[in-house]
Amino acid sequence: MSWEKVKLGEVTESCLGKMLDQKKNKGSYKPYLANVNVRWGFFDLDNLQEMRFEDDEDEKYGIKYGDLIICEGGEPGRCAIWKEQIPNMKIQKALHRVRVHDIMDFRFVYYWFLLAGKQGALKQYYTGATIMHMPGQKLKEVLIDKPPLIVQQRIGAYLETFDNLIENNQKQIKLLEEAAQRLYKEWFVDLRFPGYENCKIVDGVPVEWKKKKLDEIADVIMGQSPKSEFYNKEHKGLPFHQGVGSYGARFVQDDTYSTSFTKVAEANSILFSVRAPVGRLNITKNKIVIGRGIAAINSKSGFQSYLFYALKERFFKDDILGNGAIFASISKNELLNQVFVIPDAKIMSAYEKIAAALDKKIEVVDMQLQQLVEARDRLLPKLMNGEIEV
CATH class of the missing domain: 3.90.220.20 (DNA methylase specificity domains)
Known part of the structure; x- marks a missing residue:
């Protein structure tokens, strides 16, 4: 199926984030996304940093639901859709914020980039001999498919169902891991393990530990x-x-x-x-x-x-x-x-039994997660090339 081709700059608005400069930056400290926080399809929010932003910079460097956040360097083109995971988030200069016009579906544009990244189709827009970058002008020149909006919406919605299930599995893994971690803290940090009431504490630990x-x-x-x-x-x-x-x-x-x-x-x-x-x-x-x-x-x-x-x-x-x-x-x-x-062997064995059972559940959920990823990736090129209609 033949679809219209357009330059990304013709159907989106884009800008780079704010330069990190501790001496020049003014305003109040706010969290921001850096290159390392953007993965393919989601955001790693475990290690956010903060820098100063002034109030009038909120519009320029702020991001909204549906914005594509695209890496300028590192792995240029790697991107994810911002869905208000954290309110009032900003971006640093290593990232592009891409906001699509109403003739495009932001999910379709993301999946186009995901496929292009897997196929190496973005490399033609890179600059730099050793460290690769995709500056703003090159990003605007990226040639993407533009099927009818209804087709974009159907493709985006269909692939999004896989990513929603993937995200749910990720959340399940996190909850199971947090359960094991809370129990570890209760038993071995707070010392509220089974039988602690009758245990003698010496130098901050039970006597047999x-x-x-x-x-x-x-x-x-x-x-x-x-x-x-x-x-x-x-x-x-x-x-x-x-x-x-x-x-x-x-x-x-x-x-x-x-x-x-x-x-x-x-x-x-x-x-x-x-x-x-x-x-x-x-x-x-x-x-x-x-x-x-x-x-x-x-x-x-x-x-x-x-x-x-x-x-x-x-x-x-x-x-x-x-x-x-x-x-x-x-x-x-x-x-x-x-x-x-x-701890002593009895307490250690009791914890290991509980934690290992939780870890086994994590392994099962993780296997389901990987099967979903593989299924989505098999369908991705066929949908994005028009081989399969939805």
């Missing part, structure tokens, strides 16, 4: 990135992961592969981010090669769920804006020397 360094209770492998010639996307070697993300699924998904097995994490290892934001956690279902941004951690006693939530409690705090990390980076020695309170 111990304080141990991480290297006493866990095996830790620090990642090391292979040379670039070992990378591929053709499923040669083992999956390779450079960093840990908190955006979306709890379990890491395979993308790039490596034929160099410099540092390997076994299946079901905890993946721990050693770079900002330190303490992000994922779990790998498969054996993978890990890069310099990751440490693979496994409990020596088999209490993997306890260890996961102990690490999360230590490194991510609710009283820091957006659940931010308390370290910018952490060395191997600093990580290995972290001291944790280890």
